Amino acid sequence: MKQAELVIIGGGPAGLCAAVSAARSGAKVLIIERNKDLGGQLLKQTHMFFGSEKQYASLRGIDIPAILISELEKYKERVEIIKEATVVGVFEDGVITVLEKEENYFKIAPKALVLATGAYEKYLSFPNNDLPGIYGAGAVQTLMNVHGVKPGNKVLMVGAGNIGLIVSYQLMQAGVKVEAILDAAPKIGGYLVHASKVRRMGVPILTSHTVKEAIGKEELEKAVISQVDEKFSPIEGSEKTLDVDVMCISVGLTPLNELLAMRGCKMKYIPQLGGLVPLRNENYETSVENLFVAGDATGVEEASAAMVEGFLAGLCAAEKIGYRLDNFEEMKNDYLKQLEELRSGPAGKHILSGIEQIVL
Amino acid sequence: MRIEEHPILNFDKKKKIKFFFNGQSVEGYEGDTIASALHAAGVKVLGKSLFLHRPRGFYCAIGNCSSCLMTVNGVANVKTCVTDLEEGMNVEIQEGKGEIV
Numbered sequence: 001m002k003q004a005e006l007v008i009i010g011g012g013p014a015g016l017c018a019a020v021s022a023a024r025s026g027a028k029v030l031i032i033e034r035n036k037d038l039g040g041q042l043l044k045q046t047h048m049f050f051g052s053e054k055q056y057a058s059l060r061g062i063d064i065p066a067i068l069i070s071e072l073e074k075y076k077e078r079v080e081i082i083k084e085a086t087v088v089g090v091f092e093d094g095v096i097t098v099l100e101k102e103e104n105y106f107k108i109a110p111k112a113l114v115l116a117t118g119a120y121e122k123y124l125s126f127p128n129n130d131l132p133g134i135y136g137a138g139a140v141q142t143l144m145n146v147h148g149v150k151p152g153n154k155v156l157m158v159g160a161g162n163i164g165l166i167v168s169y170q171l172m173q174a175g176v177k178v179e180a181i182l183d184a185a186p187k188i189g190g191y192l193v194h195a196s197k198v199r200r201m202g203v204p205i206l207t208s209h210t211v212k213e214a215i216g217k218e219e220l221e222k223a224v225i226s227q228v229d230e231k232f233s234p235i236e237g238s239e240k241t242l243d244v245d246v247m248c249i250s251v252g253l254t255p256l257n258e259l260l261a262m263r264g265c266k267m268k269y270i271p272q273l274g275g276l277v278p279l280r281n282e283n284y285e286t287s288v289e290n291l292f293v294a295g296d297a298t299g300v301e302e303a304s305a306a307m308v309e310g311f312l313a314g315l316c317a318a319e320k321i322g323y324r325l326d327n328f329e330e331m332k333n334d335y336l337k338q339l340e341e342l343r344s345g346p347a348g349k350h351i352l353s354g355i356e357q358i359v360l
Numbered sequence: 361m362r363i364e365e366h367p368i369l370n371f372d373k374k375k376k377i378k379f380f381f382n383g384q385s386v387e388g389y390e391g392d393t394i395a396s397a398l399h400a401a402g403v404k405v406l407g408k409s410l411f412l413h414r415p416r417g418f419y420c421a422i423g424n425c426s427s428c429l430m431t432v433n434g435v436a437n438v439k440t441c442v443t444d445l446e447e448g449m450n451v452e453i454q455e456g457k458g459e460i461v
Contacts, residue, residue, distance in 0.1 A: 034423065035442065041422070046368045060368070120424040132404040132417025139421035139441075147396035148371035150361040174363045218415045219404050256424070 004030045004080075006317055007096065007110035009087045009259065012040020013303045014295025015116035016068040017310030018317070022114070023075035025318035025325050030080045030110070032087055032098060039065030040118055041138065042303060044145040046173075047166055050191075054338055055304035062145070064303075090115075090263040094290070111321045112290040114313050115260055116306075119253035119274060119296035124158060127213040133220030137167040137250035144174045152246035156223050157181040159250030160205055162302075165194035167248060172201055179242050182209035182225055184232050212239060214247065223247055253300045260297065263288055272354030273299030281360040282336070283316035284309060292317045299358070301342075301351055308338045362400055379449040394440035394451055395421065395428050406430055406440060407454050430454050434461055 006022050008015045011033035023029045037043060045061020056064050072079050085100040096108050121136035123129065133152065135143075137159065140151045155176055157168045160183035168178045181198065186208050188195045195205060208228050215222040227238035254275035261267055265278040266287040277299050278286045285292050294313035295306035312335035319328055343351050363371055374390035381398060388397025395406065395418050406428050407416040418428035423442035432438040433450050436458020440451070 036444070120422075121420055123419075130409070130414055130416070132406070132415050135418065136420050136425075139419060142421040143396055143399060144363060145369060147392055147400075148363045148366075148369070149392075149396050149400040150363055151399070152361070173367055175365070219417075 001095070002106060002108045004028070004108050004110040005321060006030070006112050006114065006314075007032060007108060008114045008116060008314075009096075010034075010040065010116035010118055010295070010297075011038040011081070011083075012116060012118050012295065012306070013042055013064070013068075014118070014297075014306040014310035014313075015040070015114065016065065016072070017307045018114045018116055018292075018294050018314030019079060019310075020068060020071045020075075021311040021314030022318040022323070023072065023079050023314075025315060025328075026078075026323040027318035027321060028078040028080075029075075029314075030082065030108070032085050033081065033083045034086050036084055037065075038069060038081070038083070044138075044141045045303070046145050046170060049302075049304055051302075051304035051342060052338070055307055055342070057304070061303060087259060090259045090291075092264065112292065112317045114292045114294055114310075114317050115297055116293070116295045116310060116313075117256040117259060117297045119255050119300050121249065122252050122254050124211065124249050124251050126211045128216065129211075129214060131214050131216045131220045132218070133216065133245055134214060134247045134249065137163050137248040138253075140246070140248050141167050141170060144170060144176075150174055150176050151248075152244075153177060154179050154242075154244045155246040155248060156211075156225070156242055156244040157248045157250060158211055159183055159248075159252070160185075160188045160190055160195065160207065161250060161252065162190035162194060163253075164248070164250035165190040165198055167250065168198045168203060169194065169201075171248075172198075172203075176246075178203045179244050180204045180206055180225075182206040182211070184208065184210045184228055186230070210234060211247070215241075220245055220247055253296060255297045255300060257297060260286065260291075260293065263291060265291065268358055270299065270354040270357055272350050273358070275300075277358055279358045279360050283320075283332075284313040285316065285320070287360065290317070290320060292320075299351065299354060305339060305342050308335050308342065311335050312339070361402075377445050377447050379445060379447070379451060381451050382453060388445045390445075392445040394430065394432065394438075394443050394445050394449065396441075397445045398440070398451070405453070410456060429458070431458060436460070 005028040089097040
């Protein structure tokens, strides 16, 4: 069995920041990443980030992993990275099991863990929602921005949150037509700055609308949409058929929480945070001692918050196993303050009403 | 359908990779996953559902949802959305649960 000090599961924004923070404190860090490349979903974010300089605002997401990786290189004597490896189990005795490249299966006994597994895209229920051509909005973003492939010719975007609005804009940047963006809510969920941008380019944003059904034999050919009333029930007679070969589902994300639940962390269903999340204290330590969480796995927010949570969880996890920085309190308070600032807007209020139910 | 021009990203064509889809020769590029290469070649149906045999494409493209499972070089249930394309790969639509070799 491999021994380790601090294992970080997931090398996305939260995991990378946790690694930087813990290694800076003096802990030996092992990052386990499922993909070939570190960076998680930052690798497809071509838009510039909001927030403050400390969260790399005004940089494009795609440029942030390289910065964090070069930061990690400063501590390379105590940083180990295993890529193309999936953690498949976290057990009661603290041992984790890893499957590397689908063939090498081994165990690790870490002193502490930071789980930064991220989130996945939710589905939406409607007839024929399983037709090829209907994809998660993030999936389309990967296809375009990572692989340079267009998803199709005409797109219906379902969901006018930030992801829906941003991906719509990115579809147009790739030369794909967006027929409409719709949202069941009576108001646009995402930032108005994003909404205005797509509207200026002539894309209608239809609020109080939903998908009634998808039509197609082998692939999506058409989508039937309809207006909904204040109880979100479709209004009869308001149906419209759109000629689209792609539908993007952008109705939110839900935390990837399987490993946390498997280990027996106390969990709670919090709609504001996207689903089932672990209870955790101010240091992002869960109900299981020495098991920390960060990023979307602890509640779906933006990458900026995930990065600060990563820095905080890494700092505290290192401290817990004996690597306390001289300015630990100062650093910790700074991260807490940054999180407070990031959550100070109207969207933050919603997030905070969820967070207050999970803090131990 | 490849992106030809992009205001931010640069998709200069890389090395071509030839592979087989259900026995037919198809071309992708270095940096493609199996699913992205097939999509660019116009193939959206990657499999059939287990019981009702409905067509299946990818959904998440990051290896979470298992909607893109195919048989690759005789190995069933390969997540094609996160598996790099390689020269000469034999990619097939999978019927049923696939067989363990």
